[in-house]
Amino acid sequence: MASFQPSEEQQLIKDAVASFAQEQIRPAAREADEREVIPETIVRGAWELGLVQSNIPEAFGGIGEQPSAVTSSLVLEELAWADLSIAMHVLAPRLVTYPVAQLGTDEQKQQVLPAYAGAEYVAGTAAVMEPNFHFDLGSLETTAKKADGSYVLNGVKCYVPLANEARHIVVYARAEDGLAAFVVPQGTAGLTVAEREKNMGIKALATYELTLADCKVPASARLQGDLAPVLNRTRVALAALAVGVARAALEYSVQYAKDRKAFGVAIAQKQAIAFMLAEMALEIDAARLLAWEAAWKIDRGENATREACMAKNYAANMCLKVTDNAVQVLGGHGYIRDHLVELFLRNGRGFSTFEGLAMA
């Protein structure tokens, strides 16, 4: 029966993450962006919340079962509300653990998962995007050629979070039989991580370009089965993160508009501002519901490609509009780095570009 209320358990998880996000992450957001580094204490604290371990079955050292995409949506929104870079950093290992837990053989799971179920944060990541304007998951330029029991990977990847320290990198490439994903351990010959990238936003998240030059991996490195559910989870994740960033921008500008006086009243009392804020609030809720619906479909094991793509695109457009409006509400002050809204805009602008940077 239809319901729009999280379960008690979901609410507990969401509340725990929300208070960590509010108390630990948000106060660190500005400095992390300026210094392009994330404090160790935050990474440790997030690890202790079990964001990754809850994605790993008990049999492989984790504390989770089948993770719910709806629950993830709630959690990701709270993390991104606090800071997108930090959210993506602490969630990055899920880019490995989720696909391996879902699609891996017992051997692959045994080889990979326990590493991410320990007491300390261990970085893991995925290489999805490619440095060209016509990047398309459906026709990647990175290739995987089969040669005597192995695959040889060739191509250039970009926006790979934490590629330098990741224990494993799930590399997406075009094989002869379509899109394929390979679990590539750090240090594999032919895999070169380049300099850290410099981006407009998500500056605190260390992302890298990497090159695969005749990078040879055993056939057993390939994840078997349908990748669509994995891709859809990344789409829902990005939608939920976009909702979080947008909500942060709305809340910030609502507060500012109530405090800032002009012509003898708060600027929020002027329709030009009030209507902007109303539309922002409405569109955030709209995007959230689309993300939830896609996540719900994923949880039911149904084909959710249409819903997940729709939710991701909608949320990306929404987030750009909302964060831009937030800067506009603050006027000149919105342009100054004393306020967070310019950071929200720089981060929010990325969602139309991002693919596969997070996993719900």
Added chain:
Amino acid sequence: MIDFELSQDIQNTRQMIHMVAEGTMRPISREYDEREHETPDAWAQMMWDVSKTASPVDFGGSGKPKAEGGVKRKHEKTLMAAVSIEELSWGDAGLYLSIPNPGLGGAAVAAAGTPEQRERFLKRFREGEPKWAAMAITEPGCGSDSAAITTTAVRDGDHWVLNGTKIFCTSGWRALERSEGFVVVWATVDKSAGRAGIKAFIVDHHTPGATVTKCEDKLGIRASDTAAIVFEDCRIPLDNILGSAEVQQTTEGFKGVMATFDATRPMVAASAIGIGRAALEFTREALDKAGVPIRYDVPPLKMTALERDFIEMEANLQAARLLTWRASWMLDEGLHNNLESSMAKAKAGLAVTQVTQKAVEILGPLGYSRKFLLEKWMRDAKINDIFEGTQQINLMIIARRILGYSSKELN
């Protein structure tokens, strides 16, 4: 738990109503658009026979649990109504508005009436000939600013005497002159008291002094009658007032009446969505026939302009639907939904206006031609961005809620 699956009950009802919409509404849709000001009597009679007996849905769209007009599961009533209204409006929005039922007037009586009034005015909707009820708020000089109404009600012995002019009264003609219905009329008992002086009065059918002077010629929803009513020394019994006759210092009474919109706005949104869905399905079928695919999982950069437009239309419509379901669900749960209800209405009104206009554009000569219903849907859709609170009024309400402002602080 967050869940988007409609209960079996609602799904069954939806299926049944879809058959009604497809089998009885679509075939006469164009005809009653062109025969404006005529009532589709045979069809109305059939809908009356269906709805007055074992109707699982209150076609009037009142979400108030108290409202008359039986429903199986009280706690799903509003969501059930929203889903049903989407189907009916998919069939034809003008005809949906023409279904003989207690409508908005009935919702007001159900929400604010005494047991005696409910007996006197609502019971008739379960027996006899088809009937309509209506709500008269708007005047030539005021619309959204409903606190500024000038129609007066003056007490004279055992009667109230009404004087003034009302316009844009949906089903007003059918309620007052074509059936044994009634109209709920908003009038002021004390102009100096502002909102506190505004009361709602029930004017029964064929009451002397209440005259329908015109049925408006409209852009769309032409099957629905939109009446102008003049009240000239119209005398009604003293106990035809809804709520207390006292002019209180507070505006609680006015707010109470305004609160009925929290229940009706999601229903308007649902109706809008039905029209939008019709337009989208028609467009999709035409594209399918022409062999034009819609791909969802390609980057926006690689999409055709048409794909981008179409997917955006779909997403906007679905977002509006989910907002509407949420607002309806909240009411069924007994939650305050003033904010969410306005969100649903604002989104649906605008989304469907844009979706239908874009659909006409996409289909070119097919879209603009009266040979097909698409152009009609575009005309029908627009009303949803206007009535029951314009786009702008709903944005105002949303803004007040998120900013914590009163109507004095933000207006």
